[in-house]
Amino acid sequence: MSTQTVSASTAADVARVTTQTLLEMRDEETPVAMLTAYDYTSARILDEAGVDVLLVGDSASNVMAGHETTLPITLDQMIYHAQCVVRGVRRALVVVDLPFGAYQGSSREALRSAIRVMKETGAHAVKLEGGEDVVASVERIIDAGIPVMGHLGLTPQSIYKFGTYKVRAREDEEAEAIRRDVVRLEEAGVFGVVLEKIPAALAAELTASVSVPTIGIGAGAGCSGQVLVTHDLLGLTKDFNPRFVRHYADLATTITESVGRYVSDVRAGAFPSSEESY
Numbered sequence: 001m002s003t004q005t006v007s008a009s010t011a012a013d014v015a016r017v018t019t020q021t022l023l024e025m026r027d028e029e030t031p032v033a034m035l036t037a038y039d040y041t042s043a044r045i046l047d048e049a050g051v052d053v054l055l056v057g058d059s060a061s062n063v064m065a066g067h068e069t070t071l072p073i074t075l076d077q078m079i080y081h082a083q084c085v086v087r088g089v090r091r092a093l094v095v096v097d098l099p100f101g102a103y104q105g106s107s108r109e110a111l112r113s114a115i116r117v118m119k120e121t122g123a124h125a126v127k128l129e130g131g132e133d134v135v136a137s138v139e140r141i142i143d144a145g146i147p148v149m150g151h152l153g154l155t156p157q158s159i160y161k162f163g164t165y166k167v168r169a170r171e172d173e174e175a176e177a178i179r180r181d182v183v184r185l186e187e188a189g190v191f192g193v194v195l196e197k198i199p200a201a202l203a204a205e206l207t208a209s210v211s212v213p214t215i216g217i218g219a220g221a222g223c224s225g226q227v228l229v230t231h232d233l234l235g236l237t238k239d240f241n242p243r244f245v246r247h248y249a250d251l252a253t254t255i256t257e258s259v260g261r262y263v264s265d266v267r268a269g270a271f272p273s274s275e276e277s278y
């Protein structure tokens, strides 16, 4: 595997994670750890913690901007978030979501959006949602030399078509469509595919059926790697508790308590002390 331990490394000796690294990890059955990032400070911490892939997800629309869905975020806003993330990263592969409205019009529009992301952010790849319907765009972007990650199953940009965030592909017809889509994306040349909220058995079957890594979110342990929205993992999104999220921290409580103590200290005249003053 062409990665190194990051902790004691300097900028010069850190081996970057590339799309090739992910393929090698898949072949060696080393699970890929992917998380979302939207800003410099968090990206730096996540990168130093050893996350392999940082996704500048359009979930920024939810967790950064407070929108109900991912639909409102714009390409310009995604580019801003990606620029911030790239500045904080030394090792991880940075993948940027093409947002709703930036690629559905035509493969020409998709390519133009992907080129903007690559030129203006310094990120390493783009991700877009869909199967057969986006294959022409995927091929055109890859032909231009830009690595593409696919995204199947629950695709949040189509939420108004689905009408619900429930598990996808429980029925044979939809499962069969995803089986076809994952192969079409692989043939088109994607370097990986996110599988969101589909039955674990189907995700494991899809993972075995293609030669590129699958990254699951709510898709069980049989994928080549896992992704979560960092805000969910850290317990910042208190009202969002689907069963696929594991909370590794309760930062909302930590922040509330810390800020509460700060407010009390300020009110009591206990901050700043003479040691904290000039």
Ligand code: KIV
Pocket: 036, 055, 056, 057, 058, 059, 060, 097, 194, 196, 217, 227, 228, 229
């Ligand atoms: O935008 C996002 O956070 C994503 C992940 C859920 C895979 O696409």
